[in-house]
Amino acid sequence: MNSVNFAYPSRPTEEVLKVSVNVNLKVKSGETVAFVGASGAGKSTIVSLMQQFYTPSSGSITIDGVSIQDIEHEYYHKKVSMVAQEPVLYDCSIRENILYGCDWATEEDMTTAAKMANAHDFIMQLDKGYKTKCGEWGAKLSGGQKQRIAIARALVRKPTVLILDEATSSLDSHSENAIQETLKRQAHKMTLFSISSCIIVQCSEDSKYLQTSLWFR
Template sequence: MILKGLSLRIDAGKTVALVGQSGSGKSTIIGLIERFYDPIKGSVFIDEQDIKNYNLRLLRAHVALVSQEPTLFAGTIRENIAYGKENSTESEIKRAAVLANAHEFISGMNDGYNTYCGERGVQLSGGQKQRIAIARAILKNPSILLLDEATSALDSVSENAVQEALEKMMVKRTCIVIAHRLSTIQKANSIAVIKNGKVAEQGSHNELISLGRNGAYYSLIKLQTGGSPSR
């Protein structure tokens, strides 16, 4: 059992960050929203409807996932972005790439959008693959955006470019963010600390820091920074 009596509410149009130690169940929550599997007990609701009542294809059409290791297919950059939306136009693909901070590096390649990505995107760097995955998600225009440690495997330069692209995409969208670096989620509307399969505490960064040394979030921040957390 991973989640044990977990209760979590996420308001539409808000950003909620999930934090906690490895194995606490953060990615499991993402998997339940995508309906990769169903809970043994309890339910997942979207817009007050049990997720099981939705057509699975329709549900996933409104959800986009950007993970730590993005999935790219053996095809061109254009084809990989276009997977986000059927019958997408050239202008829509390029607009998504611009918003994902990807258009500039794509245009600088000899074959531009016709550049072959290779199996699993082997021809591209980690930051380039991540921004193509973000462009695909932007093209999809999802109601719910899931970010599972989307920047944790990148160097600092690539991370800044990808983080900027993500922040553009998160505006006025329901976002669930799993972050390894706690400094990247301090602006979230709400932060939920997952511990022992439950929500140990939830609130804004300042609210959770104010709980002091006995707080689970305070302890996580102190562990990463090596000093006293600040508001």
């Protein structure tokens, strides 16, 4: 991120809400970065910019020196996976949700990703296992179960960049710690961005921390 600033577009009849992000950040492959800040501090704004939901008003976001705006959209989102605080699950089986959009993935890939997300054990305890229907928006599952399935869905893609936006907020401490330990072991394979409102974020010793704040005018 090079001197990134951003202005939220508002309704046509209203003045544009200008948000000063002013971020300068260089991240090496395999590093873990934690964005920490209170609600409304700009964490999700940074994620939205990284996901190409918005374009910076000035500055640039690059990967290996190439602006993400110049990278083919489908290719970019194969390499960059994100899990949100409220993940979207479809009204189909757990298996279909994890493998959604990954026709190339094998059953072994699926179970490996589920184990990494600390989801495999609870899935196998269900009567139909991976064939269990999630219900519309995952209505048949708890918040923590949905988050673990969503993390498995992100990991099965074997991304080079993983963004967790409050993605473990509904998990108990045991599940959260298990996932964090797994991600630490995978650190050499992917770059991790962890977004949290909690000051205590478990990352490796060489991780970077960025406390965010936005100025509105």
